[in-house]
Amino acid sequence: MRRYLLRRIVQIVVTLYLYLTLVFFILQAMPGDFSQIYIDNPQLDKAAREQLIRDLGLDKPLHEQYLTYLRNFVIGQWGVSFANGRPVWDIIVERLPRTALLFVTATLIAFYLGFLLGKLIAWRRGRLIEYTSTVVGITFYTAFTPMLALLLVWIFAIQLTNWTGVKLFPIANFLDMDKWQLVNLGPHGSNIIFGYMLATLGALAAFIFAYWWLCHRLIHRPGVRFLALLGGYTGALLLAGYVWVAVEPLAQCWPAFQVYGGRICNWQLAVDILHHMILPVTVVTLISFGGTMLLMRNSMLETIREDYVMAAKAKGLPDSKVRDDHAARNALLPVVTSFVLSLALAIDGGIITETLFSWPGMGLTLLNSVQEQDFPLAIAALVFTGVFALIAHLVADILYAYLDPRIRYE
Amino acid sequence: MRTLIPASATSKRRQFDPIWRVRARLLWRSARESWAMFSESKIGLTGATIIAIFFVAGFVVYPMLWGGPFWGPLWDEKIYDPILGRPFIWSEELQTYITEDFPSPPSPRHWLGTDPYGRDILSQILHGIQAAFVLGIFAALITVFIGTAVGAISAYYGGFVDTFFMRLADIILLFPLIAFLIVLSGLMQLDFWSLALILGIYNGFGAITIVLKSQALAVKVKPYIEAARVAGGSHGHIIFRHIVPNILPLSFLYMMFTVTSAIFSEAVLSFFGLVDIKMSWGLMINITRDAGYLGATNLMQFWWLWLPAGSCITALCAAFYLVGRGLDEIVNPRLRQR
Numbered sequence: 001m002r003r004y005l006l007r008r009i010v011q012i013v014v015t016l017y018l019y020l021t022l023v024f025f026i027l028q029a030m031p032g033d034f035s036q037i038y039i040d041n042p043q044l045d046k047a048a049r050e051q052l053i054r055d056l057g058l059d060k061p062l063h064e065q066y067l068t069y070l071r072n073f074v075i076g077q078w079g080v081s082f083a084n085g086r087p088v089w090d091i092i093v094e095r096l097p098r099t100a101l102l103f104v105t106a107t108l109i110a111f112y113l114g115f116l117l118g119k120l121i122a123w124r125r126g127r128l129i130e131y132t133s134t135v136v137g138i139t140f141y142t143a144f145t146p147m148l149a150l151l152l153v154w155i156f157a158i159q160l161t162n163w164t165g166v167k168l169f170p171i172a173n174f175l176d177m178d179k180w181q182l183v184n185l186g187p188h189g190s191n192i193i194f195g196y197m198l199a200t201l202g203a204l205a206a207f208i209f210a211y212w213w214l215c216h217r218l219i220h221r222p223g224v225r226f227l228a229l230l231g232g233y234t235g236a237l238l239l240a241g242y243v244w245v246a247v248e249p250l251a252q253c254w255p256a257f258q259v260y261g262g263r264i265c266n267w268q269l270a271v272d273i274l275h276h277m278i279l280p281v282t283v284v285t286l287i288s289f290g291g292t293m294l295l296m297r298n299s300m301l302e303t304i305r306e307d308y309v310m311a312a313k314a315k316g317l318p319d320s321k322v323r324d325d326h327a328a329r330n331a332l333l334p335v336v337t338s339f340v341l342s343l344a345l346a347i348d349g350g351i352i353t354e355t356l357f358s359w360p361g362m363g364l365t366l367l368n369s370v371q372e373q374d375f376p377l378a379i380a381a382l383v384f385t386g387v388f389a390l391i392a393h394l395v396a397d398i399l400y401a402y403l404d405p406r407i408r409y410e
Numbered sequence: 411m412r413t414l415i416p417a418s419a420t421s422k423r424r425q426f427d428p429i430w431r432v433r434a435r436l437l438w439r440s441a442r443e444s445w446a447m448f449s450e451s452k453i454g455l456t457g458a459t460i461i462a463i464f465f466v467a468g469f470v471v472y473p474m475l476w477g478g479p480f481w482g483p484l485w486d487e488k489i490y491d492p493i494l495g496r497p498f499i500w501s502e503e504l505q506t507y508i509t510e511d512f513p514s515p516p517s518p519r520h521w522l523g524t525d526p527y528g529r530d531i532l533s534q535i536l537h538g539i540q541a542a543f544v545l546g547i548f549a550a551l552i553t554v555f556i557g558t559a560v561g562a563i564s565a566y567y568g569g570f571v572d573t574f575f576m577r578l579a580d581i582i583l584l585f586p587l588i589a590f591l592i593v594l595s596g597l598m599q600l601d602f603w604s605l606a607l608i609l610g611i612y613n614g615f616g617a618i619t620i621v622l623k624s625q626a627l628a629v630k631v632k633p634y635i636e637a638a639r640v641a642g643g644s645h646g647h648i649i650f651r652h653i654v655p656n657i658l659p660l661s662f663l664y665m666m667f668t669v670t671s672a673i674f675s676e677a678v679l680s681f682f683g684l685v686d687i688k689m690s691w692g693l694m695i696n697i698t699r700d701a702g703y704l705g706a707t708n709l710m711q712f713w714w715l716w717l718p719a720g721s722c723i724t725a726l727c728a729a730f731y732l733v734g735r736g737l738d739e740i741v742n743p744r745l746r747q748r
Binding site for chain 1: 452456577578580581583584586587588589590592594595596597670674677678681682684695704706709710716717720721723724727728731732735738742
């Protein structure tokens, strides 16, 4: 196991290096250096321009620029945004939690949905349900994202408001400015709340996984196990709610003049964010569950042919038990990998969703920075997206090796 | 006994068909068998039907509207040109052409209405079919060409070549394509052909090489490869005459997925207005958005501006994907029902 891990880590480091090199040389190969925009300002005279070129290190030979680029990447000097002069690293740290929360939630839901459906349609191959869910899944999977998002906004934010007279879903942005203006959370204020939310999500996920595993080990009567699982999950959710309401620092409240009952607590801000997340999460879920479903189906069709599934059936085990505990659990492996990889590419795929819902995360940052010709930020966002993806790939490999012993001892 | 065989029979047996006829017959037979297998897959057939409809609309009906061998133009170029058209109407009163208000909803003159510049939406949609097909197929052909060659070569030679291309595929798999194309569009003028070329190359070194390499590895150990080697076949001969034909069905499958990905990427980039392109479905929605008709409040009021284009992107992407799935069931032995 250790040797395998070591080999993978070395491979990832090499891949990371190749990725950085590739990005650097592709950018170098572009007609016109991006810093040209900065330099060719007509208000600069010749001396100032030459000074700038020297300061930016653009007069140095290519290999020196390349080494500087690599060194700056490693020490976290990712440059300064052309648009507002803030360090790029600072901007990325500010935007990342927003993207992370949105896409981790959406991907979790989409994968669970895809897993369930894929399991079902593989088990009932050739029935009507297979064709319906395949066609529906593929239609959503290949749907033109802007159109799907707009339709959902139209149905849920506009039509539903017209019918019920209540504004149920916000159309855009990631929080309600009116509410947040009253709160003094300091710079990157929303990040504190995002951090708490991500921590809660992580803790809940870890608990659910551990508890599920324990229940399957310790309790063998299906009815009792179901009740225990239900009780445990409800308890965990209630506990999380209690922590948000009563335990510092999560439960901190802020004075809010005459509105919102005189004070706003952190949990209200969290609910505000969650409220804004509903529509984007729905869109991402609808788009991506189809892929998981088809992957799960194919993987499941392979495991169904294995001898142990036949053996389980021959033992007279109930159909659902063979399906869930024998076939589906072994079919899960490729789905796990694909889960981590799709988390890795969340920033890439999120550009469209974030743009349509004006969700100021990494994707929107990237698009805006390109449109504003803010290249340090754009390139840093691109590099970061790739690095993020590579690290997720490493995690996927480790997870895979842990779940499937056959890989480790290869 | 040999003498008892009539001379006519012997001469008949000696009469071989010319090689091209044998090959054509084999090709026809394998095509018929593949079709028989493919037509069992309802999903694949659905996709193929949608593609056929789009193809006929874009490449048969659309050119015919501009005039054919036996008839003149059915569409006046001044009015219906997808890029330069204007909604002219002959006014009896003024004895001259006046322009209709735009964007106008669907009417007998403009079946799908007009866009924010007064151009006919139906004409743009039909023109967009051509753009989507050409881009998708061009990108996919490049992908298949690169993927097949690289897959076969890295399986055949192994060693450093193999490691290099597999690492490259690893990077490509994790490469943020849309993000990269967006950054690229800021640095250079991204036009139709360069976009297709980039998409083709990107996909060509990606997942397809891994899949085709593993397929080629299975082919490489077959006895006929060894036989070819013993008979004195060169490396190039073995790779391109023996290995490549055997992995072509699988690369054809990946071609379908590449078409989907290429059409989708182009639509997204055009939607953001980052591609220098005359007319495409993504651009139509971009124009709608820029003109302010894609706000959440007036979305359905101007549905003809974006719904047909968006549906076409979805339908064509889904169709190629469905065909890919259908082929997968045939080519992939693990999914075969028999």
